[in-house]
Amino acid sequence: MTALRAAVVGAGHLGRFHARKYAALPGVELVAVVDINLDRARQLAGETGAEALDDHQLLPGRVDLVSVAVPASRHFIVCRDLLWAGIHVLVEKPMTTSLVQARQLITLADQQRCVLQPGYVERFSPVWQSLQSHCHKPLFIRASRLSSFSTRGNDVDVVLDLMIHDIDHILQLVPSPVARIDASGRPVMTRHSDIADARLHFCNGCVARLTASRISSQPQRRLRIFQQDQFYCADLHKNTLERFSRPSGWQSHPLKRQDPSPLKFPLSDPLQAEIQAFIACIRHRRQPQVSPRDGMRALKIAHLIMQHMSASPMLTTDQRAPTNSGGQPK
The missing domain is CATH 3.40.50.720 (NAD(P)-binding Rossmann-like Domain)
Structure with a gap:
């Protein structure tokens, strides 16, 4: 060879x-x-x-x-x-x-x-691959990706730096077009947004909420998937997967853990x-396996999120809701 x-x-x-x-x-x-x-x-x-x-x-x-x-x-x-x-x-x-x-x-x-x-690279993680095999029709997805501040990656918005990983994951899990996007973000340490939050509404009814920050004290890479009678929590930082379910139709029963403890995947090299x-x-x-068209789909959603972020007004002190003496909104 x-x-x-x-x-x-x-x-x-x-x-x-x-x-x-x-x-x-x-x-x-x-x-x-x-x-x-x-x-x-x-x-x-x-x-x-x-x-x-x-x-x-x-x-x-x-x-x-x-x-x-x-x-x-x-x-x-x-x-x-x-x-x-x-x-x-x-x-x-x-x-x-x-x-x-x-x-x-x-x-x-x-x-x-x-x-x-x-x-x-996370497409090659055993945790992600296991999660993907279990998820068939997500109803709600919660993605959190947090990291501490670093000078690396700061030439672009946090959406392109960090959130785009989770955009890619979600597009793999939800085979439906995005119908609506709500998003906000703010620059804190750089001239680009360093923290962002977005909500994707899909045509099939699924909703995904994504949070990304590069100014956090503790790292976190977590995906939580809710589907009928099932809940999965994948920690891509700790390499674990938690699975909860109940028998279909047992409406009065709570979700129960499928495993005695979170599944811990062996160390791998994605x-x-x-x-x-x-x-x-x-x-x-x-x-x-990860095609350039996959990359462009994620990039398209990332740009739509950033467009909504730029259209989201930043409240001034005078515009914020009035509060009482306890700091709660009146």
Whole structure:
């Protein structure tokens, strides 16, 4: 089997993980690490036995596939240049920052017969896969994704930085168009919204509420799914799944825990599984499990949420509901 030649563009937090995975995989040769900060590229290249470069334009002719882990605002430029050169691309979410750019990348990937895979790594988590197998007709979904403040990812809104993971999950669980969106969000630490809350109303009656924050004290990645006579709570941070149910038609009975304690899934490596799936698509000429059209669907909903957030007025002190001396609304 001929070894595939790989490179990673972006030697920051996520790029380091990608480079180490490629360097350890059989049948793959990590050829280059690229970063506009050449010293940072050299450090990671030295750890993984690759060549350090400072321009992704130097990759055509040298590699077969690339992981793109640069800031989201540069995804389009880098991916466009690589796809145009016939290089297969795994790009961290969001695929791009605009729908026009996403369509252009999909068209280019089709023309060049290249694999373009958006990096929704949680799709390869055993907890998510188990949850998805149990959910057939959700009635209500509650998604919470919280993280502490970091300078990484702050070139885009928290909806594109964090919430888009849960948008992707929900679109996989609910096979129905979105009928209405209510959303609000506020910038706190950056010039973009750092905390956001959205409610998606689907045509089939399902409602999903999503909260994302990158200014929280404790991390949280939790999905709660309610469907007829069943409730599931997946903790993607702690790698657990709780299941509750009652016999159909037993209206007077409460939901009962199906398991003595939360199901604890063994430690796994979703990023390695994601990269291996990407490589398998290249070798066997098949479409990725997470398709670029999946990435564009999530991006479309993300932009609709941000549009509703920008239309949501920020109350001034004079506009807030009057309160009594106890601080409660009158």
